[in-house]
Ligand SMILES: O=c1ccn([C@H]2C[C@H](O)[C@@H](COP(=O)(O)OP(=O)(O)OP(=O)(O)O)O2)c(=O)[nH]1
């Protein structure tokens with residue numbers, strides 16, 4: 001059963017020239033987001049560009065969020081990742097869905113209009129309420145962290 005999510009088309013090329021984001025296979029976790037720029041764009045090494053996707057979504061349910069993740073091929077082969085590393089889409093956000101695209105490679109990278117740049121994944125969210133305490137119940141780990149157990 002898929003969860004219905006409201007979506008607005010902000011760029012009429014989506015739904016005509018380019019399809020709406022969709023799962024590529026029945027088991028896909030992410031839907032690819034396309035670069036809805038006016039023209040072809042070259043991102044020089046080290047540069048970060050905010051790229052519109054041509055859509056907005058309204059997740060609405062506070063127990064859900066969406067995350068924008070890099071595509072592994074672009075990230076690994078071309079160093080095209082996200083300027084914010086991961087994009088988090090709040091359930092009450094209704095603005096344009098944007099992808100912060102960072103060229104962390106040493107080569108310029110050219111994005112054509114409609115290229116699939118990043119992917120959108122819906123995730124469950126638990127909202128916490130802090131309960132102030134003076135002491136935690138003991139655990140084996142305690143305060144150990146940040147590699148305190150070594151690598152072997
Ligand atoms: O890659 C992203 C990340 C965020 N957003 C939108 C949706 C998100 O709900 C909103 C705010 O994101 P976030 O809370 O991460 O950014 P902020 O810098 O804390 O902005 P704000 O003060 O608006 O919360 O921006 C995107 O479109 N793309």
Ligand SMILES: [Mg+2]
Nearest residue numbers: 088089090093
């Ligand atoms: Mg915020």
